[in-house]
Amino acid sequence: MSSFPSSSSPRTLKIGIIGFGPFAQFLAKTIIKQGHTIRATSRSDHSELSVQLGISFFRNMDAFLESDNDVILLSTSILSLSEVVKSMPFNRLKGQTLFADVLSVKEYPREVLLQTVPQDCDVLCTHPMFGPESGKEGWKDLTFVYDRVRISNEAICRSFLQIFQTEGCKMLEISCEEHDKLAAQSQFLTHTIGWMLSEMEIGPTSIDTKGFQKLVQVKQSTTKDSFDLFCGLFIHNRFARQEVQNLELALEKVKQKLKERMNEDQDRSVSNQ
Amino acid sequence: MSSFPSSSSPRTLKIGIIGFGPFAQFLAKTIIKQGHTIRATSRSDHSELSVQLGISFFRNMDAFLESDNDVILLSTSILSLSEVVKSMPFNRLKGQTLFADVLSVKEYPREVLLQTVPQDCDVLCTHPMFGPESGKEGWKDLTFVYDRVRISNEAICRSFLQIFQTEGCKMLEISCEEHDKLAAQSQFLTHTIGWMLSEMEIGPTSIDTKGFQKLVQVKQSTTKDSFDLFCGLFIHNRFARQEVQNLELALEKVKQKLKERMNEDQDRSVSNQ
Ligand SMILES: NC(=O)c1ccc[n+]([C@@H]2O[C@H](COP(=O)([O-])OP(=O)(O)OC[C@H]3O[C@@H](n4cnc5c(N)ncnc54)[C@H](OP(=O)(O)O)[C@@H]3O)[C@@H](O)[C@H]2O)c1
């Protein structure tokens, strides 16, 4: 973790968002509030909502890229990133641009962007460790992970990061690899348990303990995100598979211990008779 | 759920506790504060702590039962209940007594008590749905489950229940069977996940999401209770086994869905090449 540079004064940015789904919309509200200009494009038509938010929405990718953005922010689903990026007409770009992404996995977009984004453009990989639910009361003290993968224009990069620092985020600079290791152990595990609890259709009972209430909350917040997001966490984080195995193994071990204790208990009650 | 009778004025009780472990000690502090008298006996010697709390501690079960209690409160581990109750010299009792238990399963102590407690004594099965952790800030709004299994002395029973009502507990009268069904789905499931997370040795990371923090809390509060308690929840709640199967099945289903989505994804990227 490096200390975050906060000395220089940030500038107002023109930010073009690709993938204007729930998370991008959530981010956009705060970014606009800070005075930056937003343009957006997406597979689906979000022009009605965009008008309400005061955002120019482009149905055409060429026109979007020509609209001259300081930053192109990728917020597509993890599963569609490669398809979206590979179909982008990069020759339409007006000049040097910072490509930033907010995907919940990090090694994968790093690789995709390094392979596709023009050499004179910068690459910043980020993961805000919060969403519309956990960040609805503001972003203060919530963690913002970033990796300055390929940065030549320091001023633009700094101004972009400043958006999150201004809101009080805990700024954490770690490598994409380190992020994916930690995220598999924590966020991915949480989503796996959340989707398991959803399969089990758990819900409040009249005798909930405080612990069970926490599980109900985990289920609810997990399933507010799309199943695609969860699949993306699994497919494109190479550390996730091991986590599923660890979870299976843990269940096996717990079952084993219960069985052993049950046998002991039966032996004891037989010898007591 | 029946409405709780609160009209009559409660009396001061002499309560004898059998099994003076962590949960009984936690209950005792509040019961003493309300002005009731407590005596205790247990497998291990808790006389030092008892002196500090102002409680008479009996190392001898005969003397304990002769000490003339209005209520005998059973707070042994689930696994030792039967052994403890079957070795009690009930002929030492001075008079009609209310036998109450606080075990986290309910059909099982109901059966054990109905089989062993003298006919002229009453039986009340209860489960405070909280413990030293979740109840450390007081018992207000925490659920107290009870089943009036065999009650002839209404006044004593009411005075005992009043202890929990006075602290602001949500009083919930349900059958032991209904309790066990609901508790398997909620508390037992929570403990199973808590012990699984303990097997996995999860702990805070630098990028915890709020959801993951909740899982860490579930792990911590589960493992503050003994593994014996968890085994008791499994062995002596006939609905628990199904819950373990449901959990396994849910993990299987989630894995299956991930696999299907991954195959789709691979097919799509092959056909896009
Ligand atoms: N939700 C969160 O809490 C959170 C937090 C941090 C980071 N993230 C990351 O932010 C990104 C967006 O997440 P999200 O919550 O909005 O939901 P998501 O389901 O992960 O992604 C939805 C977005 O992906 C686009 N998309 C999906 N399939 C597509 C396809 N085949 N072709 C083109 N575009 C496609 C959608 O476009 P249309 O809307 O135009 O259909 C929409 O903009 C994800 O990468 C996620 O990992 C999310």
Ligand SMILES: NC(=O)c1ccc[n+]([C@@H]2O[C@H](COP(=O)([O-])OP(=O)(O)OC[C@H]3O[C@@H](n4cnc5c(N)ncnc54)[C@H](OP(=O)(O)O)[C@@H]3O)[C@@H](O)[C@H]2O)c1
């Ligand atoms: N902890 C909670 O949050 C909670 C909440 C609600 C209900 N309960 C219930 O309250 C009861 C007590 O729970 P706990 O948390 O104190 O821990 P526990 O491990 O379930 O039980 C400990 C108690 O059981 C006694 N015991 C254990 N093995 C015994 C044996 N072989 N022979 C005789 N006595 C034995 C211990 O005696 P010594 O101390 O003398 O060794 C101690 O008093 C349990 O039935 C539990 O289900 C607990």
